[in-house]
Amino acid sequence: MSAQLQVHLLPSLVDAGTLQGGVAIVIDVLRATTTIAHAFHAGVTNVYPIADIPGALSLADEFRQSGESVILGGERGGVAVPGFDLGNSPLEYSWDKCQSKMLIFSTTNGTRALLHAKGAERIVTAGFVNFSAVCEILLEEKRPIHFICAGSNGHIALEDTLLAGAFLAALLPHRPVPMNDSARLAWDAFECHGLVLTEALKLSAGGMHLQSIGLGDDIELCAEVDRLMLVPEVRYDGKDRPYLEVGSIGIERRLWPGK
């Protein structure tokens, strides 16, 4: 497919090879990519996304043995993992807990989406919280752009689709290019729900689940546009393991396409 702006509504819908030569924007609004941005804002030096809990625990051991200061964060079923330092609520990631530490992070959907993006030449993570900062780098990109929505346990998620749609609405006036059908759906979703973001997130399946386990307060935080001015970007360490660090900081303009 030759579309230069593609939305993939689930990681499993990314065809093998399609990301090659392109830029992947990984989206898990509720809550992984929101929380990762907050963790960087709170001072973590980098974030290792790890798919499984034993893998996360063993990597933490490895880094601690080499003298690194490490914290473990993440969730399963939305709640904190026993033995981890922090869960997946953005506000848990405070300066006193995070400053100058490495974060090893494992969540149900977002972490896996991030690892699934590995075929792309450049990989960044996005939430509503760092919308304009991500937009700014996308406006400079000439390569095909792929928005990879994490979804929720294999189900397409409204909130991730909405954010992909917001990016399209912001980019298309500057870059009118072919897009795939899922991109049109995402754009439509943003047209319909962009003015009532928090309400849309509350009625999404993911938002309903958070409210049901007492974490409804996280939703407003995840719907906050442009609170943070940083773009987490994937690098590879000496052992070819992907990790995130802050690839750029600072926005020049507010690019949010909503009113």
Added chain:
Amino acid sequence: MSAQLQVHLLPSLVDAGTLQGGVAIVIDVLRATTTIAHAFHAGVTNVYPIADIPGALSLADEFRQSGESVILGGERGGVAVPGFDLGNSPLEYSWDKCQSKMLIFSTTNGTRALLHAKGAERIVTAGFVNFSAVCEILLEEKRPIHFICAGSNGHIALEDTLLAGAFLAALLPHRPVPMNDSARLAWDAFECHGLVLTEALKLSAGGMHLQSIGLGDDIELCAEVDRLMLVPEVRYDGKDRPYLEVGSIGIERRLWPGK
């Protein structure tokens, strides 16, 4: 998930077991479920959906040996299959070719979506062409309703999503029930594109492909709302093979939610 109105944007996104006890509406607007409706209108007695070409040819042999009058129809890559009587263009299915015959039908996406729906208690097929007729039976249904979009070679298709959204727009005033996130996306798509159906179908990936192989004229036919007043429904023969026959005929009201 307890949602009573669910949209599945691809057959592969239907969780095992989720259709049990429910009604499945199989949608492949461009063109299988449009063509099936036209074939019934042209007089075929029933339609056997078959996944693969050898299977279709061998079933045709079997029925012919028992004295049935059979035609073979379908496509691969959008074009007619060598050895088949008809392709997948709705207008090929004329009275003189179809009257009182069985149709054995194999297409890339629609046939497979139909076979994928087999866990449901009731399975019908829908296009824009038989919208109100399908709506009428859905208004009577008390069971959970699943719209299964065929998509196109594993990619989510705008046109199928749009039709699912039109059904939601028509049903929700009569049946305000929980829906899944994909249903919201479908509804949004209909809100944005429902008034410009033909144009939306033309710019979809499937519509672009049809135009590229000289079959663009099919698109307007597939976007025609309520041309036919019949609902193809799955039954099972003595060998437990699924086939379609016309389960109901006649609409009492026009239920199209567009203007």
